[in-house]
Amino acid sequence: MLNGSTFIRRELLIRIVRAFDSGSLESEIDQIPVKLRPKNEPSSRCCVYHDRAILKYRLMALLGISVEEEIDETKPLSAYYAEKAWTAEGEAAKPKTPLSVCGPACSGCPDARVVSTQNCRGCFARPCVYNCPKKAIEVVDGHSVIDQKLCIKCGKCIAACPYNAIVKTTVPCEEACPVGAIKKNELGVAEIDFEKCIFCGKCFNACPFAAVMERSQLVDVLAAMKRGEKLVAMIAPAAEKQFPGKIEQLLTACAKAGFSDVMEVALGAEKTTAHETAEFIERMEKNPNTFMTTSCCPAWVNLAWKHLPDLVEHVSLTPSPMVYAREIVKEKDPSAKTVFIGPCVAKRSEARRKDVDYVLSFEELGAILAGRKIDVIACEPWPVARPADPTARNYARSCGVTDAVLAEATAKIPGFKLNAKQINGIDKKTCTMIKLHASGKIPVNFLEVMACPGGCQNGPCSLVK
Amino acid sequence: MEKVKVEICCGTACYLLGAANMMDIEDKLPAEWSGKVEIEAKPCLELCERENLGGAPYVRINDTEVMAQATPDKLLTRIGELLGGAA
Known part of the structure; x- marks a missing residue:
């Protein structure tokens, strides 16, 4: 959705x-921050100089440079660009970590707390006091006060107060992260632990100060096009309704923009369906009491690998639609380079591996497209x-993979039964639910996991949700 | 005013910078304005280059008036003003 x-960006x-x-x-490029925030005009933060400093870091991330890895503060953007445009190839063009936190943009939000506000009328019933399981609330001078040392942030007082006087303040990035990978460091600035991070992109969307940034490969793509390389645009199924017009029109737009060829990743998804169904049937024949999970959502695969080792054996080994799409491109022209275009942060980590x-x-x-007036x-x-x-094409929606596998299996084996369940969005709660599946006590044999609620169409980088 | 002509720029720049939110503006018009407002989605009006990219999304009203940083609310208010509230 559009916001500041x-x-x-x-x-x-x-x-x-x-x-x-x-x-x-x-x-x-070094002039852009000044041109966007000229002196004597309104600023978004304390002053135009702070704005300009952050705009410089934003541009750095858009050039694909990690803000955390900045060594020389005096190095201008033009120097980063020159390195990128003329020398960057291979490794340098593929950032290891697709996200970067811009320290100067981070507001260092105060720790999550439950606090009583001025809406408190110091009422007689005092449901907050009576409902608090930790006896953390007392009324002082006609106003409820919460003892932060005792409070466990259960929220019972929030629900009980008839005046909505009690609120929970949050640290949006920490709240959004399903795996506790983003935390404030000793300087009070958010920092991502990339050992834990599954690149789901929730913090990227959640931060109201836009301090979490994606490391872009835009300039790498533009430079490769200019060098005359053959770049094939692979458009994710989630592209439907993202731009005005139909997918086929978007393919033409990509070709006009300079891609040497274009294709729908959904053609790769067809292969994923065929292989995943065959794999599922084989697994069920070997052991009817086990279950398999989908593998097309890279944030889910990252979650399993990094945090749920017991579940890894259940994750389908079938490659994702993007991987099959790449195969199709390479079969046609081995010298072509592939560009996946989608709404996903985690795909950047999968692309690097695959x-x-x-x-x-x-x-x-x-x-x-906008820059080239298409x-x-x-x-x-x-x-x-x-x-x-x-x-x-339906892979971009929650249930899409399940439906595709079921249709394929039924076509092969009439009357085939799929005991499917969908995890529609990864968050702290659903993480716990997924863990329950590892116990094997839940009567499900096919588990579809999508990191984004509603599926890829609501991905962190989608234009329209 | 009898009739208001509204051209919403659907060039990709304006689309990315907010015009996507105005695509369903026709459904938001009050019933009493029916027949008095003509809304058209236009290919790039090139205002983002002549004026300023930061002003996108652009809307052109009655061929001459340019609205920068247009939003559905701003647009509906302006149409109401032009119709003289006497709709």
Whole structure:
């Protein structure tokens, strides 16, 4: 959804594309923060100088540089760009960690607390006092006061107060992270523990100060295009309804924007369905009392590997639609480079493992189209050999994979029964539910896990939710 | 005013910077304005280049008036003003 954070990021992306195309990015990039926040005009934070400092870091992340790894504070953006545009290839172009926290942007939100506000009328019934299991609340001078040493933040007082006088303050990034990977460091600035991080992108969306940033490969893609490399755009099924017009029109828009070829990742999803169904049937034949989970959501696969070792053996070994899409591209032209375009942060980590050359978000693709004045709605539909199967295009929705596997299995074995369950969004609560499955006591043989509620269509980098 | 003509820029820049939220504006028009408001989604009006990218999304009203940083609410208010509240 559009808010101040997404607006500024998109504006910067479009400016980068425009400046790159006019050949002036190297000379202009250091001026962008000043031009966007001139003196004597309103600032978003304490002053225009703070704004400019953060804009510099935002641009750094958009160049793919990790803000945490900054060594030389005096190094201008133009120097980072020059390294990128002329030398960056291979490893340097593939950031190990797709996220980066911009310290100066982090507001260092106060620790989560339950506090009584001025709405408290010091009533006679005092349901807060009576409902508190830790006896942490007393009324002082006609006003309820919560003893923070005793409070366990259970929220019973919040629910009990008829005046909505008690509120819970939160640290949005910590609250959103399902695995406790983002925490404030000794300086009070948020820091991501990349050993724990599953790259689900929840903190990226949750931070109201936009301090969590994606490390973009936009400039890498633009530079590769300029070098004349053959880049194939692989459009994720979640692209439906993200831009005006149809998927086929979006494919044409990508071709116009400079990609040498275009394809729907849904064609890869068809292969995932076939293999995953066969794998499932085989597993059930070996042991009817076990279960299998899906493997197409990379944040889920990261979660299993990093935090739920007992579940790893249950995760399907079938490659994701992106991996099959890459295979299709490479079969056709081994020299082509692949660019996955989707709504996902975690795909950046999967792409690195699976040799997909670049990942762009829909936002970044949008910036290329905007910078090159291509309107999707004005494009003719791309002449696809055949459109992908509707069940494959449906992968972007929760239940989509389950439906596809069920349809495939029923076609092979009439009357096939799938005892399926969906984990529709990974958060702290559903993490606990997933752990219960490891015990094997839940009568389910097919578990679909999607990190984003509703599926990829609501991914952290989707344009429209 | 008898009739108001509204052109919403659907160029990709404006779309990314907020026009996506205005795509369903027609459904938000009060019934009494029916027949008095003509809404059209236009390809890039090139205002983001002539004016300022930060002003997107742009809407053009009655061929001459340009609204920057348009939102559904701002647009509905302006249409109401132009119709003179006498709708």
